[in-house]
Amino acid sequence: MIVTAVPWSALAAEFLAAAVISASVEDYRRQVEGGAVLFQVTNDAGEVLGFYILRVDHCAEKTIGVLVAAAGRPGHRFADELMPIIEGQFVDCDELHQYASRPGMVKKLVGQGWEATHLVMRKVLNHG
Numbered sequence: 001m002i003v004t005a006v007p008w009s010a011l012a013a014e015f016l017a018a019a020v021i022s023a024s025v026e027d028y029r030r031q032v033e034g035g036a037v038l039f040q041v042t043n044d045a046g047e048v049l050g051f052y053i054l055r056v057d058h059c060a061e062k063t064i065g066v067l068v069a070a071a072g073r074p075g076h077r078f079a080d081e082l083m084p085i086i087e088g089q090f091v092d093c094d095e096l097h098q099y100a101s102r103p104g105m106v107k108k109l110v111g112q113g114w115e116a117t118h119l120v121m122r123k124v125l126n127h128g
Contacts, residue, residue: 001049003085006040008032012051019069021101022120028053028069036068041082050078054089065090067098079108 006012013025032038036055042048050072057064067086072078090096099120100106106116 001081001085002042002044003082004040004042005037006051008038011048012038012040015048015051015071016053016069017071019071021099023069031055031068041072041078049073049076050082052082052086054086056090056093062094063092065093065096067096079105083109083112 008029013029016028017025019028032053036053039052039054040048041050041052050070052070053068055066055068057066070078070082070086072082087096096114098109100109110116
């Protein structure tokens with residue numbers, strides 16, 4: 001796999017639409033334009049396999065690497081192959097965070113040393 005930092009694109013938006021949990025594709029674009037880094041993953045033949053977005057949050061007590069979103073081609077074992085690469089990109093971070101809403105992904109991450117630390121509850125407010 002070849003991983004390259006790239007600018008925001010329509011193709012990235014198309015892929016990352018599958019990763020929307022609590023944000024939107026527009027929110028992802030804004031994060032990239034605000035300093036988060038968008039990465040494109042290709043195979044040796046140049047075929048695009050997916051995209052992911054990373055950002056670093058500097059907190060008072062620690063530095064947190066955040067996997068904002070990731071999405072790959074259906075049928076490709078994106079998480080299995082890519083997670084070690086992503087973890088290696090956060091060299092100056094104390095810990096890593098990411099949202100995971102699919103039970104299968106949570107199981108994969110636990111198998112790779114991740115732990116569930118909290119749940120995110122959501123309530124949509126209607127102020128209209």
